[in-house]
Amino acid sequence: MEKNQTQLPITIIRPKKTFSLNDFREIWNYRELLYFFTWRDLKVRYKQTFIGAAWAILQPFITMVVFTVFFGKLAQMPSDGVPYPIFVYVGLLFWQFFSSALSETSNTLIANQSIITKVYFPRLILPLSAVLTKFVDFLIASFILIGLMFYYGYTPHLLGFLLIPILLIITFMASVGSGLCLASINVKYRDVRYALPFFIQILLFITPVIYPASIAGKYSWVLALNPMTGVIQSARATLLGTTPINCLLLFISFLVCLDILSIGIFYFKKVERYFADIL
Amino acid sequence: MKPIIQVKNVGKKYDIKHYQGKYVALRDVIMTILQSPFKFMYKKAKVITGRETKEEFWALKDISFDVMAGEVIGIIGRNGAGKSTLLKILTGITPPSSGEIRMYGHVASLLEVGTGFHPELTGRENMFLNGAILGMKKKDISEKFDQIVEFAGIEKFIDTPVKYYSSGMYVRLAFSVAAHMEPDILLVDEVLAVGDAEFQKKCLGKMEEVTRKQGRTILFVSHNMAAIQSLCKKCILLERGEIKLIGDTATVVNQYLDSGTSGGTETVWKEGERPGNDVTKLISVRLCDRKGKLLPYAYSNQEIGVEIVYEVLQNGYSPLPNIHLFTNKGEHTFISHSDFTDDLDRIGRHKMTAWIPGNLLNNSTYIIEVVLSTMIPLQIHVDIRDAIIFQVLEDIESSKKNDFNQRIPGIIRPRLEWTVE
Numbered sequence: 001m002e003k004n005q006t007q008l009p010i011t012i013i014r015p016k017k018t019f020s021l022n023d024f025r026e027i028w029n030y031r032e033l034l035y036f037f038t039w040r041d042l043k044v045r046y047k048q049t050f051i052g053a054a055w056a057i058l059q060p061f062i063t064m065v066v067f068t069v070f071f072g073k074l075a076q077m078p079s080d081g082v083p084y085p086i087f088v089y090v091g092l093l094f095w096q097f098f099s100s101a102l103s104e105t106s107n108t109l110i111a112n113q114s115i116i117t118k119v120y121f122p123r124l125i126l127p128l129s130a131v132l133t134k135f136v137d138f139l140i141a142s143f144i145l146i147g148l149m150f151y152y153g154y155t156p157h158l159l160g161f162l163l164i165p166i167l168l169i170i171t172f173m174a175s176v177g178s179g180l181c182l183a184s185i186n187v188k189y190r191d192v193r194y195a196l197p198f199f200i201q202i203l204l205f206i207t208p209v210i211y212p213a214s215i216a217g218k219y220s221w222v223l224a225l226n227p228m229t230g231v232i233q234s235a236r237a238t239l240l241g242t243t244p245i246n247c248l249l250l251f252i253s254f255l256v257c258l259d260i261l262s263i264g265i266f267y268f269k270k271v272e273r274y275f276a277d278i279l
Numbered sequence: 280m281k282p283i284i285q286v287k288n289v290g291k292k293y294d295i296k297h298y299q300g301k302y303v304a305l306r307d308v309i310m311t312i313l314q315s316p317f318k319f320m321y322k323k324a325k326v327i328t329g330r331e332t333k334e335e336f337w338a339l340k341d342i343s344f345d346v347m348a349g350e351v352i353g354i355i356g357r358n359g360a361g362k363s364t365l366l367k368i369l370t371g372i373t374p375p376s377s378g379e380i381r382m383y384g385h386v387a388s389l390l391e392v393g394t395g396f397h398p399e400l401t402g403r404e405n406m407f408l409n410g411a412i413l414g415m416k417k418k419d420i421s422e423k424f425d426q427i428v429e430f431a432g433i434e435k436f437i438d439t440p441v442k443y444y445s446s447g448m449y450v451r452l453a454f455s456v457a458a459h460m461e462p463d464i465l466l467v468d469e470v471l472a473v474g475d476a477e478f479q480k481k482c483l484g485k486m487e488e489v490t491r492k493q494g495r496t497i498l499f500v501s502h503n504m505a506a507i508q509s510l511c512k513k514c515i516l517l518e519r520g521e522i523k524l525i526g527d528t529a530t531v532v533n534q535y536l537d538s539g540t541s542g543g544t545e546t547v548w549k550e551g552e553r554p555g556n557d558v559t560k561l562i563s564v565r566l567c568d569r570k571g572k573l574l575p576y577a578y579s580n581q582e583i584g585v586e587i588v589y590e591v592l593q594n595g596y597s598p599l600p601n602i603h604l605f606t607n608k609g610e611h612t613f614i615s616h617s618d619f620t621d622d623l624d625r626i627g628r629h630k631m632t633a634w635i636p637g638n639l640l641n642n643s644t645y646i647i648e649v650v651l652s653t654m655i656p657l658q659i660h661v662d663i664r665d666a667i668i669f670q671v672l673e674d675i676e677s678s679k680k681n682d683f684n685q686r687i688p689g690i691i692r693p694r695l696e697w698t699v700e
Contacts, residue, residue, distance in 0.1 A: 008383040008384040008385075008463060009383075009384065009385065010381060010382070010383050011371075011380075011381070011382040011383075011386055012379065012380070012381055012382075013368065013369070013371060013374065013375065013379065013380040013381075013382075014374070014375070014378075014379050014380075015374055015375055015376055015377060015378075032411055032416065032417055033411050033412065036407065036408050036411040036412075039408075040397060040400070040408055043399075043400065043404065044397055044399050044400065047399050047400075112395075114394070114395075115394055115395045115412060116372075117372065118372070118390045118391045118394045119370070119372070119388065119390070119394050119395075119412055119413065119414075120370050120371035120372050120388070121412070121414075185305075189304060189305035189308070190304065191304040191305050191306050192305055273373070273374050274373070276367065276372045276373045277293065277373055
């Protein structure tokens with residue numbers, strides 16, 4: 001019982017300033033909570049939906065079939081010389097990871113407000129766990145891609161396997177970065193979330209998911225400003241060999257996403273201090 | 280020995296808008312900017328240059344105190360005194376605007392039992408989730424698993440989703456997880472006010488055991504004077520964001536219950552500060568008996584008068600007071616308004632008293648909201664949320680009969696007529 005006070009951990013609470021490296025150490029200390037939040041979200045989702053985990057497979061699969069019928073067959077959309085189903089599926093896989101992570105992150109603070117106002121933990125844990133949940137969906141949905149690659153007889157470049165993690169990191173940065181901004185805005189302005197699904201839908205059309213970037217001709221550089229363009233183009237290049245890998249494009253995407261992520265974290269930390277007051 | 284908690288000059292400032300819990304719609308902000316862009320910029324510029332300050336409000340001012348290891352300290356005060364804000368700052372949920380706090384050891388907080396419980400998950404799954412949210416390690420929860428389940432007494436239902444639990448089972452499981460945390464410092468907010476009497480007794484017992492045997496430091500915020508008196512040796516009385524008194528529990532609790540004009544059972548507004556508009560203004564609200572004597576608190580068998588003094592400032596209106604009674608947990612217990620219609624529309628002061636019969640309220644803390652409104656036109660002129668707050672104590676006669684020495688649950692406790700055939 002008589003612990004020596006000098007051995008006890010000390011908590012100091014002061015008016016909050018901007019963030020420091022300590023914040024990242026704190027997140028590491030709370031990694032178990034990160035795991036539990038992710039686990040909760042997965043568990044609850046698969047318990048609630050009747051077909052459970054199959055949902056993570058069915059959703060992208062059905063989208064792929066619908067897109068193939070309407071865009072591939074009826075609209076005769078070009079697909080850089082590879083069969084349309086596998087072309088669109090690679091795009092969809094990364095797109096859905098990005099868009100679902102984005103919408104989930106931006107809602108996560110509101111969805112967990114009863115916890116935020118009652119217990120302290122590093123708030124960044126919530127958006128991080130939202131992305132991790134979506135990453136699990138991504139992994140499950142990847143099995144269909146493997147199946148499609150067998151079916152159509154594609155073998156990825158060996159380089160491809162090295163590149164995929166980089167593509168995932170870029171997607172992660174893009175979704176977390178913009179998700180953090182939106183999450184913070186969402187707390188203050190509650191009407192933003194109603195506009196978000198619309199906003200994401202528009203984004204889908206300015207990202208080369210259902211069409212190849214080459215379709216834009218001399219204006220394709222406009223698409224390059226969208227970081228997901230680089231990711232999806234490169235994924236197709238490595239997995240399907242549609243085009244040579246454009247390292248410059250990828251590098252630009254990386255830099256853009258790094259900026260988005262920094263702005264996101266900075267803004268989030270800036271407004272974090274009053275989350276509990278206004279939620 | 281150094282204190283285990285040191286609180287130095289802590290203050291908390293709120294933006295009035297935030298404090299009222301209103302949120303802003305981006306749509307409205309954009310519309311304001313579009314409709315009158317210059318006015319908006321002018322206002323912004325004024326705020327930035329400091330010529331116009333934002334509307335601010337200090338919920339806590341200059342709070343300083345020390346707590347020694349093993350002490351159990353109660354924090355009391357009426358609604359809005361800053362108790363919850365103080366606790367939220369200590370737990371780190373919201374940062375202070377000034378000052379500094381140092382705490383030695385593992386800190387755990389219990390502002391609500393069952394934080395993060397998810398109805399779809401089973402009891403077992405929620406135990407781990409809730410434990411993690413409260414800052415327990417997975418390893419510790421696994422080790423204490425059997426103890427927690429046994430304390431809650433829900434062995435049979437541990438693998439049932441909690442949405443099928445009765446509210447009693449839910450609370451027992453939630454409290455049981457919390458009771459098995461082993462922090463050096465525990466911050467507790469009113470969580471004992473839940474569950475059935477027997478379980479409450481068990482929880483109080485557990486808390487006492489925790490403090491006596493293991494020398495844990497506890498800060499305990501509550502409206503429940505009985506719980507405060509049985510658990511805490513020392514108390515802090517907060518009033519309007521400041522520390523009014525620190526001392527041994529009996530002294531502080533008496534001061535709190537007796538504090539007539541300084542909050543509690545009488546509120547008087549000075550000329551110029553009276554709430555209202557150009558039709559009517561509220562002057563004072565107080566609790567009194569039939570002789571007109573101020574009641575600092577009431578016994579459960581006693582008749583309670585709520586005396587409202589207000590003034591009418593314009594002809595043609597007859598504003599009438601009505602009272603809303605709430606429990607300290609915010610349950611709306613009843614509304615009462617008078618049936619007078621005539622003769623009250625003349626300009627000047629009016630005094631009306633509403634009589635709450637004896638043997639109706641339970642021994643608990645109640646809050647009275649006072650509203651002044653007119654029927655024609657239908658309009659609310661004054662609406663004071665926490666006009667007065669008062670404690671109803673067990674009357675001596677019935678406390679002799681009630682030998683289990685626990686509060687009887689329920690929002691009210693009317694004495695009913697029973698017949699036998």
